[in-house]
Amino acid sequence: MLKIRKVVAREVLDSRGFPTVEAEVTLDHPKHAGELVVGRAMVPSGASTGEGEALELRDGDKKRYLGKGVLNAVANIREKIAPAITGREFSLQSHLDDALREIDGTPNKTKLGANAILGVSMAFSRAQALAQGETSYRLLSSTFGSTGVTLPVPLMNIVNGGKHADNGLAIQEFMIVPAGFDKFSEALRAGVEVFHRLKKILSEKKLSTGVGDEGGFAPVFDDEHPHEQALLSIMQAIRDAGYKPGTDIFLALDCAASEFTDGKGGYMFEGTRRTSEDMINVYSGWVDQFPIVSIEDGLSEHDWEGWASLTQKLGSRIQLVGDDLFVTNPKFLKRGIESKVANAILIKLNQIGTVTETLETMKMAAQAGYNAVVSHRSGETEDSFIADLAVATDCGQIKTGSASRTDRIAKYNQLLRIEEQLGSNSRFSGMRLYERFRR
Numbered sequence: 001m002l003k004i005r006k007v008v009a010r011e012v013l014d015s016r017g018f019p020t021v022e023a024e025v026t027l028d029h030p031k032h033a034g035e036l037v038v039g040r041a042m043v044p045s046g047a048s049t050g051e052g053e054a055l056e057l058r059d060g061d062k063k064r065y066l067g068k069g070v071l072n073a074v075a076n077i078r079e080k081i082a083p084a085i086t087g088r089e090f091s092l093q094s095h096l097d098d099a100l101r102e103i104d105g106t107p108n109k110t111k112l113g114a115n116a117i118l119g120v121s122m123a124f125s126r127a128q129a130l131a132q133g134e135t136s137y138r139l140l141s142s143t144f145g146s147t148g149v150t151l152p153v154p155l156m157n158i159v160n161g162g163k164h165a166d167n168g169l170a171i172q173e174f175m176i177v178p179a180g181f182d183k184f185s186e187a188l189r190a191g192v193e194v195f196h197r198l199k200k201i202l203s204e205k206k207l208s209t210g211v212g213d214e215g216g217f218a219p220v221f222d223d224e225h226p227h228e229q230a231l232l233s234i235m236q237a238i239r240d241a242g243y244k245p246g247t248d249i250f251l252a253l254d255c256a257a258s259e260f261t262d263g264k265g266g267y268m269f270e271g272t273r274r275t276s277e278d279m280i281n282v283y284s285g286w287v288d289q290f291p292i293v294s295i296e297d298g299l300s301e302h303d304w305e306g307w308a309s310l311t312q313k314l315g316s317r318i319q320l321v322g323d324d325l326f327v328t329n330p331k332f333l334k335r336g337i338e339s340k341v342a343n344a345i346l347i348k349l350n351q352i353g354t355v356t357e358t359l360e361t362m363k364m365a366a367q368a369g370y371n372a373v374v375s376h377r378s379g380e381t382e383d384s385f386i387a388d389l390a391v392a393t394d395c396g397q398i399k400t401g402s403a404s405r406t407d408r409i410a411k412y413n414q415l416l417r418i419e420e421q422l423g424s425n426s427r428f429s430g431m432r433l434y435e436r437f438r439r
């Protein structure tokens, strides 16, 4: 039994310089009387959010941080959560998370804010691991019922567009997928080398090498087809770094298409209005031309019909990931599974708001044969909980940005530590995750 001694919260800053919630949960040490353990966690924040996400509570007080303060969420932890759980014993994460959901009492965590609830949920998970003398990934893997030894393939977002940059690219993320390696550390090194090569290529073309929110470059490609230019530049960078596209390193996209809809059931893409079918044809063309293994949110979260036809057309060739579409919520994922929409889900803890519900969604995905990709948000912190979560669940993939900005690198560094700790017990999933869809 783990007795909660204290819960504290504060307003800190995220990678975009906006406030976010930090929570600390103090437990009595279960074995050493009089000793305490403290778990701490920080909550991330999205920019291209799905409408079905749990509520991120912001103060809206324009005099502080442009209305983005989180003092109300912090106060909810101090005044509502802390008094309700302090002094109580919780033997399992799910018991604590059930209590948190009960205090809130709403389906989308609108009363306390998912940022308040998740901060406490993650901090408890950390404290619980410390109390048991365990690493976070080992504790989470025993909760999830997995071996917890699989280092994820990093989906590295090296060109940023959409809402994460202001370079006119509709598509939000152009990622490299170094899946053709035996070890995470080798895959990461290859990805990072490509990032540096891309910088050189862009700079030689006199294009900007400034980075966007997730640490990828955000150049303005002065071309009729800037998206194809982005893909071609990345292909060149892979070759310049001495790797083979389609053997060592593959490509992935997060279109975040809900952000470029025209409000009338269509899409505005490269200056013209497109239907869902037009967009599917654009993607098919790219899949023919480039070694793309994964496309996330290729269509809008409201375009379920389009999604079904996207899945029919491309689901036997590549991974199709629902992010805004599923918002880590079992309710939407179930609909996707039943209607044969997508074949993978993006996992973001703050879309649903507790560790337990996140694990439940991942379990549902695994049981239905859907891949899962654990993901950061565009607004991040130095907290590297998602690195542990990815290993713990053996899901095999992580999306945590490019090879710059410490908010992104913190997760990669944690994965390097975990790989070292696991030693010869560690596994790397590599290509099999994408090959399983090929028919």
Ligand code: PGA
Pocket: 045, 046, 047, 048, 049, 050, 254, 256, 323, 346, 375, 376, 377, 378, 379
């Ligand atoms: P977000 O972007 O964190 O701004 O939502 C990440 C994504 O869409 O995957």
Ligand code: ZN
Pocket: 254, 256, 296, 297, 323, 324, 346
């Ligand atoms: Zn996304």
